[in-house]
Amino acid sequence: MKIAVVSDVIYPWVVGGGEKRYYEVFRRLAKRHEIHFYTMFYKGMPSREFEYEGIKVHCVCDAPKNLYSGRRRKIIPAIRFTQSLHRKLKQGKFDLIECNEFPFLPCFTAKRIARRQKIPLVVTWHEVWGDYWDEYLGFLGFAGRRIERRVSKISDRIVSVSSSTSEKLERELGVDKRKVVTINNGVDVKLIKKIKAGKEGDKVIFVGRLIPEKNVDLLIKSLPEDLKLVVIGEGPEKDGLDKLARESGKKVEFKPFLNYESLLKELKSASLFAILSEREGFSITALEAVACGTPVLALSNSLPSEIEELCCTTTKDGIRRDILRYINKKPKKHEIDRFDWDVIAKRVEKVYGELK
Numbered sequence: 001m002k003i004a005v006v007s008d009v010i011y012p013w014v015v016g017g018g019e020k021r022y023y024e025v026f027r028r029l030a031k032r033h034e035i036h037f038y039t040m041f042y043k044g045m046p047s048r049e050f051e052y053e054g055i056k057v058h059c060v061c062d063a064p065k066n067l068y069s070g071r072r073r074k075i076i077p078a079i080r081f082t083q084s085l086h087r088k089l090k091q092g093k094f095d096l097i098e099c100n101e102f103p104f105l106p107c108f109t110a111k112r113i114a115r116r117q118k119i120p121l122v123v124t125w126h127e128v129w130g131d132y133w134d135e136y137l138g139f140l141g142f143a144g145r146r147i148e149r150r151v152s153k154i155s156d157r158i159v160s161v162s163s164s165t166s167e168k169l170e171r172e173l174g175v176d177k178r179k180v181v182t183i184n185n186g187v188d189v190k191l192i193k194k195i196k197a198g199k200e201g202d203k204v205i206f207v208g209r210l211i212p213e214k215n216v217d218l219l220i221k222s223l224p225e226d227l228k229l230v231v232i233g234e235g236p237e238k239d240g241l242d243k244l245a246r247e248s249g250k251k252v253e254f255k256p257f258l259n260y261e262s263l264l265k266e267l268k269s270a271s272l273f274a275i276l277s278e279r280e281g282f283s284i285t286a287l288e289a290v291a292c293g294t295p296v297l298a299l300s301n302s303l304p305s306e307i308e309e310l311c312c313t314t315t316k317d318g319i320r321r322d323i324l325r326y327i328n329k330k331p332k333k334h335e336i337d338r339f340d341w342d343v344i345a346k347r348v349e350k351v352y353g354e355l356k
Contacts, residue, residue, distance in 0.1 A: 001352060002034040004092060006110050007100035008081040010057070013042035014067070015234075015257040016209060017284045018100060018126050021161070021185050021344075023053070028345035030054030038089055040081055060084040068211070068236045072136060078103040085109045094119055096352055101125045104151050111154045120355040123155040126281035128168035149173050157355060159183050159348065162282040181351055185282045186344040188260070189337055192291045195261065197268035202327055203228045205270040205294075207263065207285040208277075210235030215276035215299075217241060222319035223250050227327070232266065233257060267292040272327045274298070276319070291336045295329045297322060 005026055011019035026035050031054060041048050041059035048059040061084040064077045082105040089097075090113055099110040101123050114121040129148055134141035152158070152173040158180045160166040166182045169175040204223065208214050210233050220241065223229050228251040231241065238254065245252035258266065263285075267273065273289035274297045280286075286296050337343070 001095040001356070002093070003029070003036070003352065004089060004094045004097045004110075004113075005035060005037045005055075005099075006085065006089070006097065006106050007037070008040050008063075008078060008103065008106060009067070009100075010037060010039040010042070013044060013063075017185060017281065018102070018124075020284055021124075022100070024186060024188075024341040025345045025348050026055055027053035028342065029349055032349070036092060036094070038085060040077070058088055060088045066236075073103060075103075078105050082106045082109050086112070089113045090116070093117065096120050096122065096355060098122045098124065098352075099155075101151065104147050107151045107154060114156075120156040121154065122157045122159060122351065122355070123151065124159045124161070125152075125165055125169060126161050127165055127279060128172055129279075130168065130172050132279060155179075157181065157351060159351060161185050165281055183344060183347045183351070184339060185284045185287060186339045186341040187284070187288050187291045187336070189291065189340040191261070192264055192288065195264045195268055195292075197265040202226075202271045203230060203269065204272045204274050204323060204327070205230045205232065205266060205289075206274055207232040207267075208275070208283075209233055210237040210241060212237060213278040215278065217244055218316065218319065219274055219276050220245055220248060220250055220252055222316045222323065223252070224320055224324055225250065227251065227323070228253065230255060230266065230270070232263065264288065264292060267294055270294050272297055272323060272329075274323070287339060291339070295326050297326050 005022065007022055009019050011023035029035060035055045037055050037057045038060055039057065040061055040063035042063045045059065050057050061080050064074055067073055085106055086109045089109065094117060096119055097110050097114045099107050099121065107123055111121055133144035137144050152169060152175050158169060158175065160169060160180055160182045161184060163182050166180050169180055170177045204227055206216060206219060210216060216231060216237065220229065230253050232255045234256055242254060267289050273286060273294050275283055275286050276299050289296050
């Protein structure tokens with residue numbers, strides 16, 4: 001099959017769960033199919049047209065220096081990408097188009113091209129925002145909800161990364177459940193089993209974008225004084241979090257996003273992985289922590305039901321107590337092999353094959 005993949009962000013030039021999923025799935029499918037990836041041109045890329053891990057990458061426009069303005073993704077780059085996408089995407093002839101749900105607008109262009117070429121459109125959904133649009137956009141939240149609902153109706157098939165997202169698509173957006181297939185995010189099980197790491201004393205770890213909804217500030221404030229917190233990630237909140245850590249006198253070490261093996265070593269050496277996100281589609285890093293044998297502490301709404309996490313409250317004192325209670329706790333056993341990226345890629349490939 002000749003498949004077009006549409007996403008304005010691409011791993012490893014942008015690091016996040018959705019980007020990681022596309023990278024892991026499509027570098028595997030590229031061994032058996034012709035994959036064309038349409039994205040933006042980021043600093044560090046070799047050129048505007050190049051091949052990476054067997055994937056043919058097409059950059060349709062320049063990426064901004066920063067994707068975020070404060071706590072929100074910038075809208076202008078998404079509009080520019082959507083406008084530039086049409087000219088580039090229509091030049092190819094494909095068997096199927098796969099589109100990242102966020103930032104929504106490119107899905108409409110992907111739909112127009114798919115309709116013109118009489119081919120299926122698949123949209124991968126990571127989460128449903130619903131009422132969160134009001135917090136994100138204020139009085140314009142209604143516009144965000146309307147666009148989200150429209151995008152949920154335009155694809156031939158929806159691939160949802162978690163059962164909770166699938167349920168919200170059906171319950172909140174009215175999507176026919178026959179149109180939705182749940183295919184979770186994954187991990188590299190074979191590599192994780194090979195990684196060895198020594199303990200560095202009691203250490204709590206967080207990995208992710210440093211944005212407000214991740215609640216890293218709450219994690220720092222809740223950290224018991226005798227424990228160390230390692231924060232791995234980048235984002236607009238970094239300077240403020242660094243200042244908070246210094247003023248609080250807590251033992252906090254900040255690290256940029258790491259290569260995969262280094263990240264796994266950090267996860268294996270940690271005594272507890274903490275994720276206090278207000279919303280989370282399906283945290284790949286939390287799943288990696290589980291696969292590494294590290295207990296995961298999360299807010300009750302941070303992770304999907306596929307991962308059995310140790311839930312905590314949203315209060316500083318409650319989180320502090322739970323950190324002390326669960327650190328070094330032996331995690332529950334999971335059938336982690338079913339989350340292997342090879343398994344996930346084959347399930348995605350099967351969905352595509354059924355639409356031919």
